[in-house]
Amino acid sequence: MKVHNNRAWLLVLPVLVLVAVSAIIPLMTVVNYSVQDSFGNNEFFWVGTEWFQEILASERFHNALQRTLLFSALILAIEIPLGISIALAMPRKGFGVSICLVLMALPLLIPWNVVGTIWQVFGRVDIGLLGYGLANLGVDYNYTQDTMDAWITLIVMDVWHWTSLVVLLCYSGLVAIPEVYYQAARIDGASRWAIFRYIQLPKMKRVLLIAVLLRFMDSFMIYTEPFVVTGGGPGNATTFLSIDLVQMAVGQFDLGPAAAMSLIYFLIILLLCWIFYTVMTSTTEQDATAAGERRHE
Amino acid sequence: MAGIELAGIAHRYHGNDAYSVNPLNQHWQDGGAYALLGPSGCGKTTLLNIISGLLSPTGGKVLFDGQDMTGLRTEQRNIAQVFQFPVVYDTLSVAENLAFPLRNRGLEKLEVSARVKEVLTLLGMTGRGQQQASSLNADDKQKISLGRGLVRTDVNAILFDEPLTVIDPHLKWQLRTELKKIHRQFGHTMIYVTHDQTEALTFADQVVVMYEGSVVQIGTPQQLFDKPQHTFVGSFIGSPGMNIIRCGVDGSDAIIEGNRIPLHQSVTATGDGLELGIRPEHIQLSGSEGVSVEVTVVEDVGKHIVVRTRLAEQEIDVIVREGTAIPERVFLKFDAAKLNLYQDSFLLDSDP
Numbered sequence: 001m002k003v004h005n006n007r008a009w010l011l012v013l014p015v016l017v018l019v020a021v022s023a024i025i026p027l028m029t030v031v032n033y034s035v036q037d038s039f040g041n042n043e044f045f046w047v048g049t050e051w052f053q054e055i056l057a058s059e060r061f062h063n064a065l066q067r068t069l070l071f072s073a074l075i076l077a078i079e080i081p082l083g084i085s086i087a088l089a090m091p092r093k094g095f096g097v098s099i100c101l102v103l104m105a106l107p108l109l110i111p112w113n114v115v116g117t118i119w120q121v122f123g124r125v126d127i128g129l130l131g132y133g134l135a136n137l138g139v140d141y142n143y144t145q146d147t148m149d150a151w152i153t154l155i156v157m158d159v160w161h162w163t164s165l166v167v168l169l170c171y172s173g174l175v176a177i178p179e180v181y182y183q184a185a186r187i188d189g190a191s192r193w194a195i196f197r198y199i200q201l202p203k204m205k206r207v208l209l210i211a212v213l214l215r216f217m218d219s220f221m222i223y224t225e226p227f228v229v230t231g232g233g234p235g236n237a238t239t240f241l242s243i244d245l246v247q248m249a250v251g252q253f254d255l256g257p258a259a260a261m262s263l264i265y266f267l268i269i270l271l272l273c274w275i276f277y278t279v280m281t282s283t284t285e286q287d288a289t290a291a292g293e294r295r296h297e
Numbered sequence: 298m299a300g301i302e303l304a305g306i307a308h309r310y311h312g313n314d315a316y317s318v319n320p321l322n323q324h325w326q327d328g329g330a331y332a333l334l335g336p337s338g339c340g341k342t343t344l345l346n347i348i349s350g351l352l353s354p355t356g357g358k359v360l361f362d363g364q365d366m367t368g369l370r371t372e373q374r375n376i377a378q379v380f381q382f383p384v385v386y387d388t389l390s391v392a393e394n395l396a397f398p399l400r401n402r403g404l405e406k407l408e409v410s411a412r413v414k415e416v417l418t419l420l421g422m423t424g425r426g427q428q429q430a431s432s433l434n435a436d437d438k439q440k441i442s443l444g445r446g447l448v449r450t451d452v453n454a455i456l457f458d459e460p461l462t463v464i465d466p467h468l469k470w471q472l473r474t475e476l477k478k479i480h481r482q483f484g485h486t487m488i489y490v491t492h493d494q495t496e497a498l499t500f501a502d503q504v505v506v507m508y509e510g511s512v513v514q515i516g517t518p519q520q521l522f523d524k525p526q527h528t529f530v531g532s533f534i535g536s537p538g539m540n541i542i543r544c545g546v547d548g549s550d551a552i553i554e555g556n557r558i559p560l561h562q563s564v565t566a567t568g569d570g571l572e573l574g575i576r577p578e579h580i581q582l583s584g585s586e587g588v589s590v591e592v593t594v595v596e597d598v599g600k601h602i603v604v605r606t607r608l609a610e611q612e613i614d615v616i617v618r619e620g621t622a623i624p625e626r627v628f629l630k631f632d633a634a635k636l637n638l639y640q641d642s643f644l645l646d647s648d649p
Contacts, residue, residue, distance in 0.1 A: 178382070180380045180381075180382055180384055181384055183346075183351050183378070183380065184378075184380060184384035184442070184445075186350075186351065186370075186371040186372060187349065187351075187371060187376065187377060187378045187398075187446075188397055188398040188401055188445060189372045189398055189401040189402055190397070190401050191401065194397075194401060198386040198388060198389060198397070199386065202386075202387045202388045203387075
């Protein structure tokens with residue numbers, strides 16, 4: 001009979017305490033708020049799922065969710081292909097490698113609010129290089145008044161800030177491909193496209209999964225940059241879920257609905273990440289299962 | 298299929314002063330099975346990549362059937378090459394992998410599937426065409442790499458770069474036999490790079506031995522064994538390799554540490570750098586006559602006994618049959634007909 005040694009739990013305890021303090025307790029606080037209504041003097045009333053129903057039914061939430069989804073979709077649609085192309089074009093050896101890597105890493109080192117400030121100033125029609133330049137070229141550009149301009153500014157800013165991450169991840173995947181694959185491809189007479197499709201892309205799959213997940217989560221939760229650049233405007237045109245949430249929680253001090261919204265927000269991110277992960281790893285798992293079956297034969 | 302001619306081919310890697318492949322001329326006959334044998338780093342793979350066009354040589358020309366190929370890209374040379382480590386296209390199935398080189402060349406669909414079917418049979422993988430290539434084990438992956446070389450009927454040559462390194466030992470023999478069979482059946486020009494003498498000697502009709510960037514001998518396995526043109530060939534081939542013993546020469550006798558060894562005919566050799574080469578198989582142990590030596594180790598390797606002896610500072614290995622009694626005082630008798638005399642590592646041609 002197996003003897004269970006319960007002292008093992010003691011070894012898990014430090015991690016458990018850390019996770020409890022950093023994640024579980026704050027999360028449960030939010031859960032606590034989401035099912036109660038609060039008044040002054042710390043008075044709370046149980047309201048059940050009322051806040052959730054209210055949030056899910058509200059047009060304000062729907063609009064913010066749609067804007068956020070659109071923003072993430074555009075970011076992924078631009079940054080992933082662009083990142084792959086840049087990574088493919090980067091040199092593999094020589095002094096150019098370090099130059100490229102340093103240049104690529106630069107935007108990643110800038111704090112979010114600084115990025116926001118840079119673009120806020122950059123795009124201003126009166127003093128910003130971009131805004132002033134465009135105005136002088138006769139382009140009617142004003143991100144504080146025009147919805148389209150605001151969106152373009154935010155997307156260009158995010159592409160400028162984060163494409164490097166995709167590039168660096170893809171580049172690390174590319175340089176890990178042994179030279180012999182390219183040699184074999186030349187022997188087999190593969191075209192440039194075939195090399196990309198059958199060697200480079202499959203070998204980049206794992207890093208691409210990480211890139212897609214990170215870029216999706218980050219863009220879906222984006223707060224600081226649009227807050228600094230557009231403040232959610234013009235009107236509500238760039239009010240993403242995060243900005244909406246902060247307005248509700250801090251601006252209006254509606255703790256109950258804000259907590260309910262936080263949880264819904266969290267679950268949406270979790271769900272979408274799970275879908276991305278499942279779809280992108282499904283082929284790999286098939287392979288693994290096939291290999292496993294063969295081993296049993 | 299084509300005969301391959303290397304004219305003054307030489308290669309120096311970027312930033313290196315020394316040649317990786319010294320200028321050499323070499324002819325590979327159409328339909329021949331060659332092995333390119335040598336230790337790691339002697340330039341075998343470099344030479345192979347020059348033939349296939351993966352590497353452009355620093356100097357010299359590559360000719361296929363007299364046509365200059367030096368400036369042509371790999372794709373245009375119509376060469377098949379199998380590498381040391383298996384290369385499969387992970388997202389494709391086994392059949393699609395085999396079809397890949399044909400599809401890239403725009404062959405008809407029907408022709409492609411017929412060829413793929415043939416190669417699957419050849420590899421003993423019938424019925425596994427739909428399997429995902431990434432799920433194969435290393436042996437099967439290498440078979441697929443091999444199959445992609447064999448699927449094209451019109452290749453000028455098939456080059457193998459130590460293709461059996463990752464293969465299980467018991468499969469090695471099987472695949473090598475398979476390769477020989479394929480060679481007999483289709484008559485492709487085949488060049489097989491290896492550092493394993495057994496592989497080279499069993500695969501090839503002609504073995505080309507490379508050493509430090511130069512071809513030191515080309516010959517049949519028998520020639521390499523009996524008359525190594527270079528002391529390196531002697532010591533590289535055989536297990537243990539040929540004994541290379543420093544010596545002097547006086548008339549028709551070689552002199553080793555004061556002992557006179559009669560050569561089977563007189564040679565005129567003067568100066569330094571003389572060495573006597575004799576295979577361990579061609580020395581006999583004796584209890585009374587010959588060169589007196591000191592036994593250091595006796596190794597019984599199963600099929601025979603290796604006796605390692607020492608004469609002054611020089612080591613001499615002897616192979617004797619299982620069950621031979623080792624005398625108390627050991628003398629060595631050399632088979633005069635099997636003695637080779639070397640000067641500055643190269644064989645002195647004793648035949649007029």
